Amino acid sequence: MITDNGEPDVEPLPETRRALLHRLARAQAEGRVPSVVGAVVRDGRAVWAGARGGVDGGPPTADTQYRIGSITKTFVAVLVMRLRDEGRLDLADPLGEHLDVPAEAGPGLAGATIAQLLSHSSGLAAEPRGPWWERTPGKLRPEPTDLFGERPLRHPTGRRHHYSNLGYALLGSLVERLRGAPWGDVLREEVLEPLGMRRTTALPVEPYARGWAVHPWADVVQPEPAAETGLMAPAGQLWSTAEDLCRYAAFLSAGDERVLGAESLAEMRSPAVAPEAGSWDQAYGLGLQLARSGGRLLSGHTGSMPGFLAALWTAPEERLASVVLVNATSGLPVGGLAADLLGIVAEREPSCPEPWRPRSEADPELLELTGPWYWGPSAFVLRLRSGRELELGAVGGAGRGSRFRPEEDGTWTGLDGYYAGETLRVARRADGTVDHLDLGTFVFTRRPYDPEAPVPGGVDPEGWRAD
Known part of the structure; x- marks a missing residue:
């Protein structure tokens, strides 16, 4: 077959074409x-x-x-x-x-x-x-x-x-x-x-x-x-x-x-x-x-x-x-x-x-959001995709992830999975630096149970310990 621009399509290999024709022929005869x-x-x-x-x-x-x-x-x-x-x-x-x-x-x-x-x-x-x-x-x-x-x-x-x-x-x-x-x-x-x-x-x-x-x-x-x-x-x-x-x-x-x-x-x-x-x-x-x-x-x-x-x-x-x-x-x-x-x-x-191709440019504020985040002790990674889309995935795959579409108001909307339709917001400190992510009331922090972030329920003042 020929494409609209006049170039020939890449046909399947001869063995594949034979298998396709055989399946079609068998269906016509048996049906x-x-x-x-x-x-x-x-x-x-x-x-x-x-x-x-x-x-x-x-x-x-x-x-x-x-x-x-x-x-x-x-x-x-x-x-x-x-x-x-x-x-x-x-x-x-x-x-x-x-x-x-x-x-x-x-x-x-x-x-x-x-x-x-x-x-x-x-x-x-x-x-x-x-x-x-x-x-x-x-x-x-x-x-x-x-x-x-x-x-x-x-x-x-x-x-x-x-x-x-x-x-x-x-x-x-x-x-x-x-x-x-x-x-x-x-x-x-x-x-x-x-x-x-x-x-x-x-x-x-x-x-x-x-x-x-x-x-x-x-x-x-x-x-x-x-x-x-x-x-x-x-x-x-x-x-x-x-x-x-x-x-x-x-x-x-x-x-x-x-x-x-x-x-x-x-x-x-x-x-x-x-x-x-x-x-x-x-x-x-x-x-x-x-x-x-x-x-x-x-x-x-x-x-x-x-x-x-x-x-x-x-x-x-x-x-x-x-x-x-x-x-x-x-x-x-x-x-x-x-x-x-x-x-x-x-x-x-x-x-x-x-084929993977590098982006021609990236917003430094978006690059700042990428990398590891934690929901409580669970590790996640936030990646920047094309068109300012974000993708959240659990480290090791055991956790809820989603892709997020950017909105005009500076938030993102979940496209799939548990967070489909939910809003992702970036919470910043008074100096403009990123403090945490709020995803449908779930707080993601840069450290597991970061004591400086507004983790729901608070963080034990003694922090992490052996027992």
């Missing part, structure tokens, strides 16, 4: 699917793509469109997070603050928050009322009131994970209400065009794969309908290609300030609700599925629509991602296949760390 396309991304670039089977008498390519099903939900979630970052909404806002929720739906639905809708913890029913929406042409209406059955809430809001296609239909309507335009138009302008995803569309554009159902007991197929789903479109309407989804996977891994920053994407990857019972190897963030495979945490989404299966996984820590597209209703566990493709590259050709 009995008409065709499958797979791709791997490393360091933001598509470095391998392969295909097995046929589409319209010829082999599919990375430019062949397939329907991507619920991967569509991740695009809707990105649009919602953009609205949040612009201050147009808060994730804690109740749905009823932005959409007109009919009274017959009950008070619980109006009180479900945007975050709960994103993480499938709103308690909403899995599906809208009416016939199977994935195979039924949908109605376009200005408000989604006709989607609710007589009991739209199946669980108390915020209490458990319950996957809801209906919830994402509402989020699509939310985007339309706040942007004043159809969600698909908003998506094209705010996400697809900036990322160069020209082959991702609401309706199929040639060349595209037709969707098939494979008979469970005979080697025959029949076509599946490709319905335009109307109000339910935000739950699974989109068509895309492996090439476009590789660009999208690179974005989900590292962010793009034209669309959504890395910090907001990291927030989307954080587990937002406990998984369903018995599924602790999987979880859900804000619009992204989370799964463990081969000892690594993956984030992304799987998708299915009649005639199609899809999967996209990212492993940001290893700067890897993978994509799988299939034109069959069932038969192939695409999430496992995509995880295997990523794992083959990760295990055979692990990513090299980014």
Whole structure:
């Protein structure tokens, strides 16, 4: 493959490429699917793509469109997070603050928050009322009131994970209400065009794969309908290609300030609700599925629509991602296949760390903060990272640590771990020198239980002794 700047990508080694193709070929044959396309991304670039089977008498390519099903939900979630970052909404806002929720739906639905809708913890029913929406042409209406059955809430809001296609239909309507335009138009302008995803569309554009159902007991197929789903479109309407989804996977891994920053994407990857019972190897963030495979945490989404299966996984820590597209209703566990493709590259050709480079300059006041600190007798080290970020880590690893983002008022905010969201303040003496650090009421001093610092509870006047 060739990158946007015209330079060839570094392909995996021949043995790795053979292993990737073998895994893809075995999946297509054993899954009995008409065709499958797979791709791997490393360091933001598509470095391998392969295909097995046929589409319209010829082999599919990375430019062949397939329907991507619920991967569509991740695009809707990105649009919602953009609205949040612009201050147009808060994730804690109740749905009823932005959409007109009919009274017959009950008070619980109006009180479900945007975050709960994103993480499938709103308690909403899995599906809208009416016939199977994935195979039924949908109605376009200005408000989604006709989607609710007589009991739209199946669980108390915020209490458990319950996957809801209906919830994402509402989020699509939310985007339309706040942007004043159809969600698909908003998506094209705010996400697809900036990322160069020209082959991702609401309706199929040639060349595209037709969707098939494979008979469970005979080697025959029949076509599946490709319905335009109307109000339910935000739950699974989109068509895309492996090439476009590789660009999208690179974005989900590292962010793009034209669309959504890395910090907001990291927030989307954080587990937002406990998984369903018995599924602790999987979880859900804000619009992204989370799964463990081969000892690594993956984030992304799987998708299915009649005639199609899809999967996209990212492993940001290893700067890897993978994509799988299939034109069959069932038969192939695409999430496992995509995880295997990523794992083959990760295990055979692990990513090299980014080269270390010295900082061009450093604020002397920040350098003064670095080095050993003590919480009581426990030793910690504070390091200065790029962009004035700080990182606190326990010596020996047995203790609470965190990264801290600088704020305009001279404090820092914790980004992860126990101190996520907590405030780190530097307390100075009258002469301006540093006395101690205050981290959410925890006092860190330059000496263990420094008698000159305001250690909560005080320090024994006799100090340290042998017995």
